[in-house]
Amino acid sequence: MPKIxxxxxxxxxxxxxxxxxxxxxxxxxxxxxxxxDVGIIIPPNKDxxxxxxxxxxxxxxxxxxxxxxxxxxxxxxxxxxxxxILGRGGYEVQVHDLFKDFNLKPQVRFEVDYIDTALSMVxxxxxxxxxxxxxxxxxxxxxxxxxxxxxxxxxxxxxxxxIKDTSxxxxxxxxTARTLFAEEDA
Numbered sequence: 001m002p003k004i005x006x007x008x009x010x011x012x013x014x015x016x017x018x019x020x021x022x023x024x025x026x027x028x029x030x031x032x033x034x035x036x037d038v039g040i041i042i043p044p045n046k047d048x049x050x051x052x053x054x055x056x057x058x059x060x061x062x063x064x065x066x067x068x069x070x071x072x073x074x075x076x077x078x079x080x081x082x083x084x085i086l087g088r089g090g091y092e093v094q095v096h097d098l099f100k101d102f103n104l105k106p107q108v109r110f111e112v113d114y115i116d117t118a119l120s121m122v123x124x125x126x127x128x129x130x131x132x133x134x135x136x137x138x139x140x141x142x143x144x145x146x147x148x149x150x151x152x153x154x155x156x157x158x159x160x161x162x163i164k165d166t167s168x169x170x171x172x173x174x175x176t177a178r179t180l181f182a183e184e185d186a
Contacts, residue, residue, distance in 0.1 A: 001040070004177050011176065015169055023113075024090045031161055037170045041159045042090040049163035051174055054181045055153040056132035058094075059145045061118070063125050073149045076102045083109035083127035085118045090154075095130055098152060119143060 005017050020027075020036055027039040031048060040053065060074045068074055068082075076098055086092060086108045099106045109127050112118050115136070118129040123140045132154050139145065158174055160166050166174070 003180055004173065007176050007180060008173060012169075012172060015172070017173075023088065028159075031159055034161070037160065037167060038173055039159045041157055043155055043157070045157060045159055048159035048161060051158040051160075051163070051178065053156045053158050053177060054134075055155055056134045058098075058130055058148045058152040058154060059133055059136075060128055060130055060148050061122050061136070061139070061143060061145045062128040063122055064142045064144050065125070066128065068128070068146065069144060071146060074146045075149050076104065079106070079128070080104050081107060083107060085110045085112060085121050085127045085129040087111075087115060087118055087129065087131060088113050091130065094152075094154060098130075098148075 001019065005019065008015060008017050020030065022030065024041055027036070027041055028045075028047065030036040031039050031041075039048075041048070060068070060079070062068055068078060071078065079099075084095070084106050086095060086106070088111055092111075095106055110121060112121070115129075115131060118131070119136075119140050121127060122129055123143050130148065133145075136145065158177060160170060160174075
């Protein structure tokens with residue numbers, strides 16, 4: 001988000017960009033109530049017009065002393081009896097669905113709102129967490145990640161109430177975000 005805002009301010013001097021941070025559910029409610037013009041959300045998103053922004057690969061994060069550390073990739077059945085630190089903010093449904101695909105149920109020990117909390121808990125050996133690669137800027141000491149198999153991605157979308165009824169500023173935001181993320185993925 002900071003990169004989008006910086007680019008918008010450089011490209012469109014005088015355009016005021018306001019940032020509101022909230023949970024996925026809050027962003028969806030703000031869009032419905034027209035408190036914001038555009039939001040970044042994850043599926044499901046049937047109430048909005050969507051512009052795909054990016055896909056981010058899910059990974060498993062664990063302490064380096066964890067028995068699964070020796071594996072190069074982690075399969076969902078490997079996680080059957082693991083204490084999971086589940087991040088809120090849209091991870092809940094996807095994690096439960098992944099386990100359901102294997103007729104398993106995740107053993108959720110803790111639910112947290114922030115990735116830093118989950119990372120600190122993993123560092124203390126309180127469980128493992130599932131997040132996305134781009135969600136991690138750095139890992140604490142003795143904390144590692146492994147790719148999840150099958151390769152699973154989290155979709156991140158730009159959402160508006162009605163794509164045909166957006167302002168020029170909102171259109172500029174959407175185009176700027178798509179351009180920046182296309183460059184990042186290239």
